[in-house]
Amino acid sequence: MTVLSCPLSSLLLTVALVLADPTSSCADTSSLITLFRAYSGNASDHFYTTNVSELDNDALLGGTYTFEGEATFLWSTSQPSTIPLFRLYNQDFVDHFYTMSSDEVLEMIDQGWAYDNTPNHTAGYVYPYSICGAAPIYRLFNPESVDHFYTMNIAESQDAMKDGYQDQGIAGFAMLPSVDGSAVKDSAGPFFLPSTMTALPESQETATSSSACADNANVVPLLRAYARNGTGQDHFYTTNSSEMNAALLTTYSFEGDAAFVWSTQEASTVPLYRLFNQNVNDHFYTIDANESNEALSSGPRVQVPPDTS
Ligand SMILES: *[C@@H]1O[C@H](CO)[C@@H](O)[C@H](O)[C@H]1NC(C)=O
Ligand SMILES: *[C@@H]1O[C@H](CO)[C@@H](O)[C@H](O)[C@H]1NC(C)=O
Numbered sequence: 001m002t003v004l005s006c007p008l009s010s011l012l013l014t015v016a017l018v019l020a021d022p023t024s025s026c027a028d029t030s031s032l033i034t035l036f037r038a039y040s041g042n043a044s045d046h047f048y049t050t051n052v053s054e055l056d057n058d059a060l061l062g063g064t065y066t067f068e069g070e071a072t073f074l075w076s077t078s079q080p081s082t083i084p085l086f087r088l089y090n091q092d093f094v095d096h097f098y099t100m101s102s103d104e105v106l107e108m109i110d111q112g113w114a115y116d117n118t119p120n121h122t123a124g125y126v127y128p129y130s131i132c133g134a135a136p137i138y139r140l141f142n143p144e145s146v147d148h149f150y151t152m153n154i155a156e157s158q159d160a161m162k163d164g165y166q167d168q169g170i171a172g173f174a175m176l177p178s179v180d181g182s183a184v185k186d187s188a189g190p191f192f193l194p195s196t197m198t199a200l201p202e203s204q205e206t207a208t209s210s211s212a213c214a215d216n217a218n219v220v221p222l223l224r225a226y227a228r229n230g231t232g233q234d235h236f237y238t239t240n241s242s243e244m245n246a247a248l249l250t251t252y253s254f255e256g257d258a259a260f261v262w263s264t265q266e267a268s269t270v271p272l273y274r275l276f277n278q279n280v281n282d283h284f285y286t287i288d289a290n291e292s293n294e295a296l297s298s299g300p301r302v303q304v305p306p307d308t309s
């Protein structure tokens with residue numbers, strides 16, 4: 001096993017320290033997408049993708065990788081002031097590698113990494129320096145297990161360094177998934193909210209404009225999965241990534257973020273009740289306490305088709 005030297009970390013820092021033009025225009029925050037993170041202990045591989053179907057089919061299916069939440073928010077297409085974050089893969093070491101340096105791409109290809117099957121060889125687009133509120137994605141490397149690891153959480157990066165990982169500088173700048181930069185699982189609150197997204201008019205309840213608002217810094221992603229086979233055809237939603245991982249080991253496939261919600265009651269919010277009918281394998285969600293009680297007393301409110309497989 002080749003132990004890789006990392007002569008390029010200084011180069012990466014140089015790239016990162018290039019002074020930003022103060023008049024740089026910013027990328028469109030309404031088109032930010034989630035870069036999901038998954039980990040395989042068996043293969044010692046951290047894997048990051050914006051493609052939910054790839055995440056589900058190539059990583060989570062069968063429990064090969066464990067879902068680890070949202071690593072960052074970035075763009076899937078080129079935006080003002082952004083550059084590509086290239087993605088490579090080394091089959092022998094089972095290592096996903098990400099860099100914004102096209103010179104380093106060529107060096108890594110010399111060392112056995114190859115372009116991965118992603119659009120334009122990219123995982124997404126990031127800022128090359130700290131502009132427009134973007135924060136650093138720290139890059140680390142473990143030469144023993146040959147694993148490249150990326151995190152926006154400085155504390156997590158320091159822990160990794162105690163655990164055999166080397167600091168390799170900054171992989172790019174993107175939007176934080178939580179106040180401290182940690183991957184958003186079940187307890188962290190995303191710092192960034194896609195506030196420019198608007199719901200369809202018909203989905204908006206009338207409310208007084210003076211209603212107090214809940215704290216956007218406390219939202220957590222409501223993760224969505226769908227039963228993989230015909231049984232029950234169940235949509236399942238949870239904010240708990242451990243529970244999601246458990247569901248993915250059964251017949252559910254991961255379908256991404258359904259919404260951002262609060263895990264504790266905040267100003268102007270109401271509980272979203274969750275019920276489950278074991279007989280027909282159906283999860284049911286409602287904000288109506290009466291409906292929730294009715295469903296509890298009268299059995300399944302929603303009749304789902306029986307197993308046809
Ligand atoms: C997403 O992943 C699926 C499954 O791996 C693949 O078929 C599809 O082409 C990918 N989409 C993009 C935009 O890369
Ligand atoms: C990890 O590797 C062991 C031994 O190869 C295998 O039995 C096990 O199924 C693997 N676990 C996962 C989650 O892939």
Ligand SMILES: *[C@@H]1O[C@H](CO)[C@@H](O)[C@H](O)[C@H]1NC(C)=O
Nearest residue numbers: 076077078119120121122125
């Ligand atoms: C790929 O690159 C081409 C040429 O730069 C660009 O037009 C296209 O939008 C890119 N596609 C993606 C998915 O980034």
Ligand SMILES: *[C@@H]1O[C@H](CO)[C@@H](O)[C@H](O)[C@H]1NC(C)=O
Nearest residue numbers: 228229230231250251281309
């Ligand atoms: C479909 O789901 C049911 C219930 O979880 C399970 O018993 C069955 O084995 C699954 N069938 C297939 C083909 O995965």
Ligand SMILES: *[C@@H]1O[C@H](CO)[C@@H](O)[C@H](O)[C@H]1NC(C)=O
Nearest residue numbers: 186239240241242243244246
């Ligand atoms: C999250 O899910 C796991 C596994 O199902 C469970 O043990 C844990 O209690 C759950 N945590 C919360 C906060 O509900």
Ligand SMILES: *[C@@H]1O[C@H](CO)[C@@H](O)[C@H](O)[C@H]1NC(C)=O
Nearest residue numbers: 287288289290291292293294
């Ligand atoms: C719930 O039921 C009570 C008693 O039947 C009724 O007074 C109340 O208006 C109902 N609430 C809703 C939100 O339907």
